[in-house]
Amino acid sequence: MKSIGSESGQTLVLVVMITLLILLLSFSTLTLVSECRKASFVEKTMVQAYYIADAGVERALAKVKSDNDWLWNEVHFDSDREVEFILNQNYAGGVITRVTVKEESIYPAVPLSREDVAYTNILIISEGTCENSRKSLEVRARVNAPLHFxxxxxxxxxxxxxxxxxxxxxxxxxxxxxxxxxxxxxxxxxxxxxxxxxxxxxxxxxxxxxxxxxxxxxxxxxxxxxxxxxxxxxxxxxxxxxxxxxxxxxxxxxxxxxxxxxxxxxxxxxxxxxxxxxxxxxxxxxxxxxxxxxxxxxxxxxxxxxxxxxxxxxxxxxxxxxxxxTNISVTSWQEPSPLLLNKRSIF
Structure with missing residues (x-):
């Protein structure tokens, strides 16, 4: 015959175990919620960084469309390097870190003057950051020259x-x-x-x-x-x-x-x-x-x-x-690989 004290002790142990289990589940749930919130925040900042980089590309495209003199005088005559267009410009809660424009080819290959150019193939690299997130875009486009009246x-x-x-x-x-x-x-x-x-x-x-x-x-x-x-x-x-x-x-x-x-x-x-x-x-x-x-x-x-x-x-x-x-056609739009990003950051 079991004593009342023995049964009370067993009940107490059971209650303690259930309480600990509830506390453990609650802690795990809180941790999971916290991690989900953190992941959601990171995902949000990554998306925002992408849109900021996208805005840098759009601004560069608008520049070459509206200013053929700049495309010729700045980009063409420095065709061996990336010409810096934007550097650390605040935008939409983040920063357009850097936007460069580079001439990859031109037709005809050796134009006598700006008026002889039919089109220019360019590479735009745009980087955007939001909090600790960063996105980079590489966009190639063909810029058909404006009519030379x-x-x-x-x-x-x-x-x-x-x-x-x-x-x-x-x-x-x-x-x-x-x-x-x-x-x-x-x-x-x-x-x-x-x-x-x-x-x-x-x-x-x-x-x-x-x-x-x-x-x-x-x-x-x-x-x-x-x-x-x-x-x-x-x-x-x-x-x-x-x-x-x-x-x-x-x-x-x-x-x-x-x-x-x-x-x-x-x-x-x-x-x-x-x-x-x-x-x-x-x-x-x-x-x-x-x-x-x-x-x-x-x-x-x-x-x-x-x-x-x-x-x-x-x-x-x-x-x-x-x-x-001026007509611009985008020929490629992509995110470079992380390896290329790291190499570019060295210089």
Whole structure:
């Protein structure tokens, strides 16, 4: 027969063991929760560091798109090294530690001047940090050069008709071929269908018209009108009050090209891309019409019935920003291996 004291002792031992087990489980749970929180925090800072590095890449891409002079003068002439673009810049709770841009190749390989460059292949390395987390990105991209309107008249087709006009032609391969898709995705204002623009109007950035454009009037501002269809200049097209700071580029992707009515005066930069054998994009300048600016086109026709004039206007070319006609295509986007990161950190 067991005594009451013996049973009480056994119960006490059991209670103590259960209590210790509960305490042990509680401690383990707290430790697990703490570790999960720590892991979650590290994961969050790693993701943030990646986005910070990504922001560094985007800023570098924006720089080369908007500043072709910098790409040529700084990156090209220092093509044997990585040109530092950003160093220790605070961003989104972290730091864009370092962003460099390096020219890997250029076409043609030995350009005589900046205007001869068709495209540049670049390498961007961007590092971002958040707390103790660090991410690095290596991005390769092809930067197609902006249109060099300073050439005056640049014609792709050898069978252009100049008649008795006072224009000259320069054919320099490779002829620049802009892609309409870059404007279908990137624009400031968009119009579906055909569009008539007349009177006094403001231009600011890129205006994309999916169809044909009929245009005349007086413009103020800087930017480009991009037509997916044809362009007809029905009347005089001038800068408002001859504002020297204003510049308008007309980029026409329609198969019929750009037509300027007889006797009209145009102050603008005109472009048509190269077409196929049966799809030649023409700039057709009517009798006694005058174009002040620059023309880059697949084919040009100047009516021989009466003198027409194409006169280069430097202020229009100088004030047209590079980014309106610069196209960048990313060819690779990756995180370098930890081994490469450690090697780079040594120097």
């Amino acid at each position: 300073a050439r005056g008249v640049w014609v792709n087709s050898p069978d252009s008709e100049f008649g008795n006009g006072n224009a000259g032609a320069v054919t320099v391969p490779p002829f620049p071929a802009l892609d309409l898709s870059m404007y279908e995705k990137n624009y400031d204002v968009k119009y579906i269908g055909n569009k008539t623009i007349s009177g006094d109007f403001q231009v600011n950035g890129i205006v994309y018209v999916a169809g044909d454009v009929t245009i005349s009037g007086n413009y103020r501002g800087v930017g480009a009108i991009v037509a997916g269809g044809n362009v007809y200049v029905s009347g005089d097209l001038k800068r408002y009050h001859d504002d020297q700071a204003s510049s308008l580029a007309i980029l026409c992707f329609g198969s019929g090209g750009i037509t300027i009515a007889d006797g009209k005066e145009v102050w603008a930069l005109l472009y048509t891309p190269p077409g196929g054998p049966s799809d030649v994009r023409v700039v057709n300048i009517g009798s006694a019409a005058i174009v002040h600016g620059s023309i880059i086109c697949d084919k040009i026709i100047i009516n021989p019935a009466a003198n027409a004039l194409v006169q280069y206007e430097k202020s229009l070319s100088d004030n047209q920003p590079d980014w309106t006609t």
